[in-house]
Structures are given as C-alpha cells and as structure tokens.
Amino acid sequence: MKVLLVEDDRELAAKVAAALSADGMIVDTVHDGDEAAFVGSTEDYDAAVLDLGLPGQDGVSVLRHWREQGRRLPVLVLTARGRWSDKLASFDAGADDFLTKPFLHEEVALRLRVLKRRALGHSSPILQAGPLSYDANADRFTLDGAPLNLTAQEKRILAYLIQRKDCVVSRNEISEHVYARDLDPDSNTLDVLIGRIRRKLGVPLIQTERGRGFCLTEVDAV
Structure with a gap:
C-alpha cells in the first residue's frame, strides 16, 4: 500500500511515517500544501493522510484540487482542529475520514487499510x-x-x-x-x-x- 503523507510538523510526520512503514506501507512525505497539490495530482497513491493546517495551500484547498483533477484516492484528514465546521469543510471537499490529534499511530494505519478496502469494493477484510x-x-x-x-x-x-x-x-x-x-x-x-x-x-x-x-x-x- 502506497501512501502520501502531508504534514507540516516534521517531527510528527516522521513518527507517523515510521509507524506506517513498520506496518508494511510505502510512505512518501511532503510538508507544504503547494507540493502536496502537485504530487497528489501527478503520482498514483492508494491513499493519503492530509493535515489541514499547511503552509501554502491549506489542506481543504489541496483536497479540493485533487478532486477537481479527478483524483479519487481515499483521503484521511489528520488535524488538531476538532470543530464541526472543519469536519464539514473537509467532507464537503471530498474527505473520506477524519481523525483529530492526538491519535494512536496504529489507528492511522488501520483506518487507511479500511479506506483502501472499501474503495476497492471489498466489504470484508x-x-x-x-x-x-x-x-x-x-x-x-x-x-x-x-x-x-x-x-x-x-x-x-x-x-x-x-x-x-x-x-x-x-x-x-x-x-x-x-x-x-x-x-x-x-x-x-x-x-x-x-x-x-x-x-x-x-x-x-x-x-x-x-x-x-x-x-x-x-x-x-x-
């Protein structure tokens, strides 16, 4: 499973990437919204983990750009923002799941696997x-x-x-x-x-x- 991780907090990004890699995933990491918008539109991924608070384009703008470009990869929004308005904006832009910080790194891996399975049309794991x-x-x-x-x-x-x-x-x-x-x-x-x-x-x-x-x-x- 190949995952695009978009997180501007480099320490947190390294920890999440390490946890996903330990779970057998291939992880490409970017740290700003402009690069994320480009990479997610030009490379093939099975899923993405996307922070909302990014330098350059924010996470919602990045996600909206991906969807406008026809990218249908499952996206897990990962953020410190827990307000309903942020969740609503994320889902309206095309998010598939939403996880609020702090979180268990193992939960990120599990949610990504579920998102990928559902995207492929498999009801059972x-x-x-x-x-x-x-x-x-x-x-x-x-x-x-x-x-x-x-x-x-x-x-x-x-x-x-x-x-x-x-x-x-x-x-x-x-x-x-x-x-x-x-x-x-x-x-x-x-x-x-x-x-x-x-x-x-x-x-x-x-x-x-x-x-x-x-x-x-x-x-x-x-």
Missing part, C-alpha cells in the same frame, strides 16, 4: 483466492490456513494483486503502488519477486498475461 487468504486489516497472508512467509516487498506485491483479483495489472501499476516515488525498479527485479512469490505459493494463482502484466485468479479458473 478477508480476501480469498483458492487456498490463499489475505486479512487486509492485519496485513497477513495464510495459505491453506498456515501463515505464508513473505518478505515486505513480496507481501506488498501479493496484496496489490489479490485486492485486484481476476484483473490484469501492468508492471507499471505494480511498481507505482509498491515502490516509493524515488525508486524505479527494472523489469527483471519485478520478475524475480513474482517468481519467488509463485514458488512460495506452490499453486498457479498468478498468471502472466504477455504484453499486459499479471493476473491473480482462482486455481480452478486456470
């Missing part, structure tokens, strides 16, 4: 593909009921695929959503990772669609 099961809230895979041992990068790739089960996703899509924006892995790196995931699964869940990308589908459908 448990996603299933044949013998493979993924608990989206806990970010945990099991295979035939037993824990599946994956590296952090393998887990991010497999989570992206199972959340889009039966859909072909391109190499670029996978790279954009599982790597930070300052990293640009080559095609061979992704092939190696997909190969390792396939060996750990031991069943033909991940199909290669030549010239298009990869598709995770039920074993019976192969």
Whole structure:
C-alpha cells in the first residue's frame, strides 16, 4: 500500500511515517500544501493522510484540487482542529475520514487499510483466492490456513494483486503502488519477486498475461 503523507510538523510526520512503514506501507512525505497539490495530482497513491493546517495551500484547498483533477484516492484528514465546521469543510471537499490529534499511530494505519478496502469494493477484510487468504486489516497472508512467509516487498506485491483479483495489472501499476516515488525498479527485479512469490505459493494463482502484466485468479479458473 502506497501512501502520501502531508504534514507540516516534521517531527510528527516522521513518527507517523515510521509507524506506517513498520506496518508494511510505502510512505512518501511532503510538508507544504503547494507540493502536496502537485504530487497528489501527478503520482498514483492508494491513499493519503492530509493535515489541514499547511503552509501554502491549506489542506481543504489541496483536497479540493485533487478532486477537481479527478483524483479519487481515499483521503484521511489528520488535524488538531476538532470543530464541526472543519469536519464539514473537509467532507464537503471530498474527505473520506477524519481523525483529530492526538491519535494512536496504529489507528492511522488501520483506518487507511479500511479506506483502501472499501474503495476497492471489498466489504470484508478477508480476501480469498483458492487456498490463499489475505486479512487486509492485519496485513497477513495464510495459505491453506498456515501463515505464508513473505518478505515486505513480496507481501506488498501479493496484496496489490489479490485486492485486484481476476484483473490484469501492468508492471507499471505494480511498481507505482509498491515502490516509493524515488525508486524505479527494472523489469527483471519485478520478475524475480513474482517468481519467488509463485514458488512460495506452490499453486498457479498468478498468471502472466504477455504484453499486459499479471493476473491473480482462482486455481480452478486456470
């Protein structure tokens, strides 16, 4: 899961980014509204955490800009402001959730996972593909009921695929959503990772669609 964190308090931003990274997320952090408006409109993210009180454009203006640009990523507003008028302005601009400071860093991670799951149309946090099961809230895979041992990068790739089960996703899509924006892995790196995931699964869940990308589908459908 790739997240854009917009927070002008650098100490708080570092703590939240560390907590989200420890939860297996890729986090890009910006500290002012003007950069946030640009980055959120030009890069692909699974979700965003957005502070309201920012230098440059304020958070509501940033969010309104994203929505006007057609960006539909789930947005969790994170702010010290607890007034109803601030909440109303945030939701009117297109916010999906609102969390008032102080807060538990773990709650930010949980809310982001729920927002992403709902945005993808999954009503349950448990996603299933044949013998493979993924608990989206806990970010945990099991295979035939037993824990599946994956590296952090393998887990991010497999989570992206199972959340889009039966859909072909391109190499670029996978790279954009599982790597930070300052990293640009080559095609061979992704092939190696997909190969390792396939060996750990031991069943033909991940199909290669030549010239298009990869598709995770039920074993019976192969």
